[in-house]
Amino acid sequence: MAGEESTILLEALEGLTLEDFQEFKKKLPHTDIKGGWNIGRDELEKVTHPSSLISYMGDSYGEGAAMDIAISLFEEMNQRDLAEKILDEKVKEYKQKYTEHVAREFLQYKEANSCLGENLSVRDRYTNLTIARKSWDQHGDEPGDVSSDTVTTQTLFEPSKDGQVPPITVLVGASGMGKTMTIRKVMMEWVEGTLCTQFDYVFCIDCKELSFSKEVSMVDLISKCCPQQRMPAGRILGNPEKILFIFDSFDALGLPLAQPKDELSTDPTEAKPLETTLLSLLRRTVLPESSVLIATRPAALQSLGQCLEGKHYVEILGFSPAAREEYFHRYFGNDSKADVAFRFTRGNEVLYSLCVIPVMSWTVCTVLERELYERNQLLACSKTTTQMIMFYLSWLMKHRVSNAWQNLQQFLHKLCSLAADGIWKHKVLFEEKEIEDQGLNQPQLLSLFLNEKGLEKGTGHVNVYSFSHLHLQELFAAMFYVLEDQDGMVSDSRILAKDVNMLLESYHTSRMDLNVTVRLLFGLVNPKSVEYAGEGIGCRISLQPREDLLRWLQTRPRGTSHPREVMKIEDLDTSHLLFETNEKSFVQSVLGSFTGIALQDVKLTLYDQAALCFSIKQWAGLLSATLRSCSFHQQHHRQEPAKGLPRQSWRQEELHSPLHPLCQALGHPGSSLQSLRLQWCGLTEGDSGALGTLLATLPSLVHLELGDGALGDDGVRMLCAGLRQPGCQLRVLR
Template sequence: MAGKESTFTVLLGALEALTLEAFQEFKTKLWHVDIKGGWNIHGDELEKVTHPSTLISYMGDSYGEDAATDIAIELLEEMNQKDLAEKILDEKVKGYKQKYREHVAREFLQYKEVNSCLGENVSVSDRYTTLTIARKSWSQHGDEPGDISSDTVTTQTLFEPSEDGQVPRVMVLVGATGMGKTMTVRKVMMEWVEGALCTQFDYVFCVDCEGLSFSKEVSVVDLISKCCPQQQTPAGRIWGNPEKILFIFDSFEALGLPLAQPKDELSTDPTEAKPLETTLLSLLKGTVLPESSVLIATRPAALQSLTQCLECECYVEILGFSPAAREEYFHRFFGSDNKAHMAFRFTRGNEVLYSLCIIPVMSWTVCTILKQELYERNQLPECSKSTTQMIMFYISWLLKRRGSSTWQNPQQFLHKLCSLAADGIWKHKVLFEEKEIEDRGLNQPELLSLFLSEKRLKKGTDHGNVYSFSHLHLQEFFAAMFYALEDQEETVGGSGRLAKDVNTLLESYHSSRTDLNVTVRLLFGLLSPKSAEYADEGIGCRISLRPREDLLRWLQTRHLSHPGEAMSVEELDTFHFLSETNEESFARSVLGSFTGIALRDAKLTLYDQVALCFCIKQWAGLLSITLRSCSFHQLHGRQEPATELPRESRQHEELRSPLYPLCQALGHPGSSLQSLRLQWCGLTQGDSKALGTLLATLPSLTHLELGDGALDDDGVRMLCTGLRQPSCQLHVLR
């Protein structure tokens, strides 16, 4: 409304500045105006109008705000009142700038996440977390984060001069799928609206290339119009000051354009419609609107074609979340400090998940799943989704975002990719030459770029470029998947191909190849009915459950030293393997062969405790537990005010005990535990209370050792509270 009042005020001033004769001429010309879709002012009504304010009111009611202003400008120009027309036009453009900023705020302030409910939107300012963005030269494409010798940038410094003092006219923002390119673009748009970024630009136009890919012939003005909220756009005034324009092309790779020299000549006229490739190349090369600036957000697959048409020597690449940013993202996602802290501690204890959370969309995946878990249980002593299932959720997300025009069969491609990953894991190999990619039939850029990063070799080498998986744990996941997938005729056999022998994998891990731990753990996760079902539905790959018998037999015998002896599980990884299956019946089948747990020098993270507790609850024959020099990671790193907690303060005191999850699991119905030894485990006062509760609720427990004598008087009193209960049957306390 403010813009309308301001424009009409200037229009009123212009009409009042006319002589009586000129005002009459204006009315006469207005009488001959014919507007489609609007009410034309009748000649008799115009004759009665004697004051400019009345005339403006008639024009606004008859034509509408924008049309009335345009008509006034056109008529004044016909009357050679160019100064007055220019003054009105300046005010209109000023008002339009404000309208456009309001439009951008509406379009980019909030967005809808994949998993959100109907009508539920997320604010960019609430969710955006600072990404690590590095400025690189073209020769550094594909370098690992640690190899970067150039500076890092943020959205605030994206358009600042580089070390040589130059601000490139065209900036390329590169990032793999799920790295946060579109979110960064949204952040740039919002900071421009707020006046915190790109203040040198009057207009920032963001073009979604996924919607542009179907265009045949367009002009630069057409591109501008696609971004504007109304048809009455002062295009001439906008492109008349090109140095005040920033074009942003998001999802540039969706265009699939080679950007070679087009058949048509490059354009110099913003209004000239030409093939899409020609118009874009004209804008990038600066033959049209050479003073304007361009930001391209793209996947790495489009870099090669961009290098052929751009003269700039550097670009910026999103590398993901730093450790501090990962924790910040969890707090932004959950909002509640208590739940965010609990979810982050759970993830931090899982080395695989935490490491993968460098990828923003993987952080989103983990938070989405854990939020549902906390909503249902309000705590994380258990999690119904395994690491394997979270990774499959992420891969399904990736596959759904491959180009809609792709014809490749992703399932056949994934079989070949898994073979490559497994071969690399066995050979301690993370870099793959271009020829190897081609020989395996993986040279399908649209699919390959989802999972592998391309690394340019220095000039003078004759091996072509090399590739690596976007994360080592993804290579380990696909290596595990190699052993789980049902064979396809197209991928079976072949000289030099890795044999699909699960027993060889398991025995190699057990004897010497401890580096295979993640691959083996994820294999257990894949070979569960739930994972097999999700792989079929979410990824389109069929998992064979036949190797489950090999896994079962291996776990039942790996701890066996002498036949017939009572066995204890002495390796923490056994609990992780069983927990990863998330299958109670399978865990019971394995644990039925054992009667005890004996762990030494283990630093038990929350994730370790989750795995341990899952197994204990399925273990009816567990008789003894011995933990020597083991430490328990705190559930809460800091004390929260009781008023902010969802549970009673008494329960909260127990939750702060690192031993609480274990004691809760040991007290499950059907537990027959007889002996519990916690030697040199650094027990706290809260642990004493948890143990006292266990003594009062577990009558089978007859032997308790707390070997380090670290309990103070308050701790002893809490323990005695449990000892006094009639249900306590303890015989030995040391």
């Protein structure tokens, strides 16, 4: 034996009289010990010094058990001061080792995309979430709704407005909202002494690991938290007000939370069925002075509300706009890459809005990190909005509570029908009867995609449901039109008809609110999306609607008032729809019907530019491009060009020009562009290099208009350098 405990025991034995020392040795062989063997009397006769006796005890019983035996024998001998002193040291030693164990388990973690052996720091990655305190009859708000009292991990265990610190706190959040990460943050700050300092012990229990437990006591549950150490249970449980129990993934247990009170336990050492032991803690019949934090999905919220006496719970609503940007910087660790990735995402309303969900922010960052690694810029990003959302859904499927795969597929078909019906009817709230009529009343699956919300109706109370985000409802609505029907599915006259043409025509003529649904529909018929749906979600997507989508884009009214005029595309929407398909042959088939593009008064975000450049690169028949009063967001922060810029710096200035990606796309191999008009687009000196390169490398370009630009002297010189190149065939410059 070694360490402080053995030193204290040695001091205790050395302080005994010879008579007491002999009595201690005499009692030792009669000790009942599990997992070890007693020291024989003959061996004890040879032991004459306390240090030798401690060594024998350690070898025979193990260090932890030896200390427990010594404490027990001292109490029998009425040497209570010695027993108390050793016990104090044992508790101190246990707490130190337990704290070290928590630090190892919680301060670092692995993500799904981590390299082998790579651990991430909670301190470096954790980003503050919006967490709201709500009453039990108020839940299911849209992510980002901060109308309720907000709390943080620092104020989670502080008194609420009524001055009360609830003994039981329920932390609610849909899958991927950051419950487990928040718990890691709490555990980390407890170890560091910056949070929960009122607790001597914080025991975190992962309920997914308890699912198959049968009979357990509270002592058994605590022992699971630090399995390598013998726990001084009596001393720890003797101060229950100093203990915080945390239960993560509580909904995974699926336990009934209603039992007669006389069946509940009052003894923390008594082993009972798992549900009885947990309910005893929640109903405060065992360790009533302790505190409890329960992290759960919304599925278990209603039953918990009926079981607990508290008035409030707290709900994770996701990332605020500022937190989304902070998360990107924490993820990348490189300010330049983080800035590019965030501004690219910020320019995509659908993705940016979905990034309120922490795991969606992680998904987007993971995809964009790979894109930056492979291409060093995002304007040639190969991943569409649809594909990123499919990655997120695939993550949800991997983290679902175990269900039969067949049941899941049937559920998703019905869910898509509900989503589409809601989109057509401008409906985002669904009553309980609608959920039941659709056959969706499966709480564990339902809580993956829908939030439950309590509403007052007349004198009563009803539950309504909404998708965890509007854009997810729009994705499922789009999936409704392309999912293959399963064998054995019975047609229902109440279900919306899968008429893709009616959807497209309604969008074109009167229902602009269908924009996201239609865009995601185009993305779903991309072969990669079909593959993701099959492997990640298990849904078969039909490619049959592709022909309807192709025909619609080819034949919808074009931007022309006379048959002899150039067939122009006059909206950015077409580029976004084509970008979502992300398939060259499809894009080329559509663009073959057009020879020009004309955009006016458009603020082109990085995502808009990626979509536009993707289309132009596949557009061999593009003859004219006109942009009037358009502005370009930049991939890199723009700096004022230095006066008298040396010639060798022109190329660098060109690369930082927001016009560079467009010029690069317009000059793609096989380009037939003849006319380019950039009028009132705020051109500056930095854009001249990109234009000069285009002039020098695209002999088909014969007409260039640069209205209302501020090219400056250096800009004119760079433009002239392009005009002097042999490849320049320009005839008109205005």
